[in-house]
Amino acid sequence: MQKKFTKKIAVLIPCHNEAGGIASVINNFPHEKAKKHGFDIQIIVIDNRSTDNTANIARSLGATVIHEPAKGKGNAIRLGFASVPKDAHYVVMLDGDNTYRPEELLRLIEPIDSGFCNVVIGSRLTGRILEGSMSLFNRFGNWMYSYLVRWFYGVNVTDVLTGYFAWNREAVERLLPHLKSDGFAIEMEMVTKMARLGEEIYSVPVTYHPRIGETNLNPIADGTRILWMFIKNLYWQPFATHLQERKEIKKV
Numbered sequence: 301m302q303k304k305f306t307k308k309i310a311v312l313i314p315c316h317n318e319a320g321g322i323a324s325v326i327n328n329f330p331h332e333k334a335k336k337h338g339f340d341i342q343i344i345v346i347d348n349r350s351t352d353n354t355a356n357i358a359r360s361l362g363a364t365v366i367h368e369p370a371k372g373k374g375n376a377i378r379l380g381f382a383s384v385p386k387d388a389h390y391v392v393m394l395d396g397d398n399t400y401r402p403e404e405l406l407r408l409i410e411p412i413d414s415g416f417c418n419v420v421i422g423s424r425l426t427g428r429i430l431e432g433s434m435s436l437f438n439r440f441g442n443w444m445y446s447y448l449v450r451w452f453y454g455v456n457v458t459d460v461l462t463g464y465f466a467w468n469r470e471a472v473e474r475l476l477p478h479l480k481s482d483g484f485a486i487e488m489e490m491v492t493k494m495a496r497l498g499e500e501i502y503s504v505p506v507t508y509h510p511r512i513g514e515t516n517l518n519p520i521a522d523g524t525r526i527l528w529m530f531i532k533n534l535y536w537q538p539f540a541t542h543l544q545e546r547k548e549i550k551k552v
Contacts, residue, residue: 422464
């Protein structure tokens with residue numbers, strides 16, 4: 301009997317003091333269901349200067365734990381990207397505060413695995429937002445930024461500030477050298493630069509729960525940084541040779 305080929309999904313979970321939610325996140329990944337569809341899930345927690353028990357909890361539940369000493373979500377994500385195993389076919393990122401459902405992971409992977417696109421964004425705004433999980437102020441800000449990105453960058457996304465992403469490995473390798481943000485503007489930087497890199501990006505609906513623990517996001521200060529990232533990247537272009545290579549790949 302021929303052995304079924306298994307594709308590895310590397311899951312990155314950036315964490316800063318997420319001891320209250322990280323166990324629920326790790327325990328709810330659909331390992332058995334993934335295996336039936338030919339996938340193997342490897343969980344990597346990026347501990348970003350946590351002062352609680354986040355790292356110990358994650359390690360006790362079988363996750364690989366790596367440490368980023370420079371505080372900031374952007375720093376943690378860049379280390380996570382650089383630490384993706386060489387044999388990983390796909391990369392998924394979600395937050396460690398239990399706001400996103402790990403059970404929905406395969407929904408993000410399917411469009412990539414089928415060849416429809418190479419980047420998927422989990423959209424809260426077109427999905428299911430549970431009561432108490434997002435304020436009207438934050439919802440309006442997310443809607444506004446998503447509209448602006450669709451209009452000015454020409455990508456079909458509906459939630460640019462989400463924390464739930466999936467990529468094929470090649471898309472991550474193309475993106476990583478261009479990431480500079482050290483904080484919460486990282487999602488805007490990823491989406492806008494992927495647009496400029498010519499990646500095929502689409503959204504799928506996801507569920508959004510109230511977070512466990514205190515938020516690390518400052519709506520005003522971080523919102524200003526996100527807006528600046530949006531404006532700055534309007535004039536950003538990848539290396540000309542890289543862009544030409546992407547155009548040739550699309551033609552094929």
